[in-house]
Amino acid sequence: MKNILTNVINPVSCEVIQFLPEQVISIEGSKITAIIPKQEFQGIVDEDLSHQFALPGFIDLHIHLSQYYIRGLYEPALLPWLNKYVFPEEARSKDNEYAQKLSRDFFSALLKDGTTTAVIYTAPFFEACNTAFEIASEIGIRALIGMTLMDKNCPEPLKQDSHKAIEDSFLLYEKWHNKNAKLDYVFTPRFAPTCSMELMQEIGKFAKKHNAWIQTHLSENKAELNLVKELFGFDNYTLVYEKAGLLSEHSIFAHCIHLEDSELQLLAENKCKIAHCPDSNFFLKSGEFPIKRIEEKGIAYGLGSDVGSGTTINMLYHTKMMNYRQSWEPVSAAKALYYITLGSARLLGLDSEIGSLETGKEADIVFIEPAEDFLVDDNIISKLVFCESDFTITHTLVGGKEL
Numbered sequence: 001m002k003n004i005l006t007n008v009i010n011p012v013s014c015e016v017i018q019f020l021p022e023q024v025i026s027i028e029g030s031k032i033t034a035i036i037p038k039q040e041f042q043g044i045v046d047e048d049l050s051h052q053f054a055l056p057g058f059i060d061l062h063i064h065l066s067q068y069y070i071r072g073l074y075e076p077a078l079l080p081w082l083n084k085y086v087f088p089e090e091a092r093s094k095d096n097e098y099a100q101k102l103s104r105d106f107f108s109a110l111l112k113d114g115t116t117t118a119v120i121y122t123a124p125f126f127e128a129c130n131t132a133f134e135i136a137s138e139i140g141i142r143a144l145i146g147m148t149l150m151d152k153n154c155p156e157p158l159k160q161d162s163h164k165a166i167e168d169s170f171l172l173y174e175k176w177h178n179k180n181a182k183l184d185y186v187f188t189p190r191f192a193p194t195c196s197m198e199l200m201q202e203i204g205k206f207a208k209k210h211n212a213w214i215q216t217h218l219s220e221n222k223a224e225l226n227l228v229k230e231l232f233g234f235d236n237y238t239l240v241y242e243k244a245g246l247l248s249e250h251s252i253f254a255h256c257i258h259l260e261d262s263e264l265q266l267l268a269e270n271k272c273k274i275a276h277c278p279d280s281n282f283f284l285k286s287g288e289f290p291i292k293r294i295e296e297k298g299i300a301y302g303l304g305s306d307v308g309s310g311t312t313i314n315m316l317y318h319t320k321m322m323n324y325r326q327s328w329e330p331v332s333a334a335k336a337l338y339y340i341t342l343g344s345a346r347l348l349g350l351d352s353e354i355g356s357l358e359t360g361k362e363a364d365i366v367f368i369e370p371a372e373d374f375l376v377d378d379n380i381i382s383k384l385v386f387c388e389s390d391f392t393i394t395h396t397l398v399g400g401k402e403l
Contacts, residue, residue, distance in 0.1 A: 001028045002400075005038060006049040006367065007376055009384070010357045011056065011342040017334040019378035025054060027363045030399035034359055049367055052394060053380065055337075056356050057116025057142075057364035058315040059344035062215070062254045062275035062304025065132055066090045066123040066148070068106045071308040078221035078284050081309065089308075090148070091157040093123035096131060103135040110141065111396045111403045113314045114366035117142040117345075117354060119215060119252060119275070119304070121188055124148040124158050126168040133176050136183055140398050142354070142364070144213055146188030147172055149203065153231075154194045166202045173212060182399070184213065186252075191217035192240045193227050204245025213250045215275075216241070219263070220255035221286045238263035247272055252347075254304060255280075256294070257287040268297040273347050276339070278325035279318055280306035291329050302344030303336075315340040316388035323386075333385040363400035368393055 004027070008020040022038040024045060070089045075081035093099045110118060120143055122129040129147035136143050147169060151162040173185040187203045189195045207214050219225060219237050232240045238259065241247055249271035256267070256274045267274070276289050294301060303318050304310070310318070319336035345355025354364045370376075371390040374383055384391060396403055 001026060001033070002046050003041070003043055004047045004049055004054070005045045006052055006054045008035060008357055009053050009055045009337075009381060011334075011338045011355070014335045014338040014343060015332075017337055017381050019381060021376060022050060025357065025365070027397075027400045030362055030401075032357060032359055032361055032363050035357060051376075052367045052369045053384070054357060055114075055366045055368065056341045056354065057366050057396065057398065058114045058340045059302065059348070059355070060110070060115050060118040060305050060313070060315055060340075061252060061302045061344050061347070062277055063118050063307050063310070063313070064121045065103065065106045066093050066121065066128070067308030068102060068109070071311055073308070074283070076285055077223060078286060079223055079227070081284060086308070087155050087158055090123040091155070093128040094125050094157070096127050099123070099125070099128040099131045100135065103132045107136060107139050107141055109313055111139075111398075112393065114368070114393045114396055115313060115315055116364040116366070116396060116398045117348075117350070119144045119186060119348075121146060121148050121190075121215070124150050124160055124165070124190075126172065129172055130175070133172075133183060137180050140182065140401055140403055142182040142398060144184050144186040144215075144348075145176075146186040146215060149187075149189045149199060150194035151196050151199050152194060162196055162199050166199060169203065170206060173206075173210070177210075177212070186213040186215050189214075189216045189246070191224070192237065193224065193231060197232075197244060200241070200244035200246060207250070208245060208248060211250065213252070214246055214248065215252045215254070216246065218253040218256050219258045220281075221284065222258060225258055236260055236263050238266050242266060249273075254306065255286065255289075257281060257289055259290065261293075264293060264297045264299065268299050272299065274299055274301035275304035276301050276322070277304045277306035277310060278321040279311055280309040282321065282325055283309050283311060288325060288327060291326060291331070300347045301339070302347045303339045314388065316385065316391070319385045320388060333382040336385050337381065363397055365395075365397045366393060367395040
């Protein structure tokens with residue numbers, strides 16, 4: 001048992017974030033066993049962090065491990081950026097020594113910035129993905145990890161044989177699904193332009209049969225939309241994924257910027273999920289997330305960093321960008337914070353385990369120290385979101401273990 005005195009910031013909904021000053025969080029094993037006001041606590045405090053704040057570990061719904069080293073390298077549009085920077089960098093992960101170093105640096109950086117759960121794309125190589133799993137398992141972070149799939153319209157060093165890519169994906173799923181409570185496999189077609197219909201349909205059938213997760217990109221860039229129409233001949237982008245059998249309640253589509261009403265309806269009817277990546281959308285000038293239309297349809301979404309076109313893995317920065325990238329729709333600090341914690345936990349079906357600080361939940365906790373001139377009161381939530389660079393993450397716990 002460990003008892004930590006601190007100030008708790010706890011998400012309840014997209015409108016309500018609790019501020020609970022001077023609480024003692026008790027942790028036994030991997031779980032939170034109690035959260036008690038200091039004046040009511042009868043035991044011994046093991047660690048005094050009363051000048052800091054405790055939040056649930058952050059969740060990143062969309063991030064590319066294989067692009068971690070190239071964040072900040074700029075091209076003004078998605079397709080040129082992929083060809084100039086992303087594809088050459090991802091080819092380097094074929095070297096397993098490089099993939100190992102990259103994975104260790106990546107997971108270490110996530111934890112230092114308070115991310116305890118991530119939904120991850122790796123390079124399109126079996127060993128690179130397996131290496132990411134092995135290192136994630138060793139370190140103890142939570143993650144959904146997938147090998148990127150691409151069997152056409154890409155450089156030869158990255159182009160996969162369709163049947164082998166499908167087989168490797170199934171092997172990775174069978175190897176890692178249910179092996180570790182913190183990890184699972186997510187099937188990962190990169191996006192429609194680099195995937196054959198055969199590949200996507202085989203993945204869709206397997207995922208549906210096994211109730212498995214799928215992640216891909218949808219409607220990020222207008223040039224991408226034109227390419228998809230040219231390649232597949234469908235009236236819109238989402239119809240390609242419907243034909244492929246990729247629309248399900250366990251499907252996470254990143255970006256979803258330029259969607260027609262009929263596409264939003266399809267996503268809603270199939271209970272699909274969206275990873276909103278505001279920093280990346282701004283970086284590549286892709287467009288503005290249609291937050292009001294998506295909320296009106298009741299489509300679940302959360303925030304992703306989308307590193308490497310996202311410029312940082314710091315999820316607090318992305319909460320700020322969630323507000324800044326809306327021209328007319330205000331996004332409150334409470335709402336933004338919800339979508340890197342409890343909101344994304346609910347999207348992943350993990351809200352009974354993580355996403356908020358409650359008795360019985362996993363002790364995935366981030367401790368943050370504010371600048372000296374910031375008062376410890378409930379206004380701290382707004383300052384945390386909009387002045388994130390004035391806060392320092394001091395400890396990150398996953399399942400009660402400091403990582």
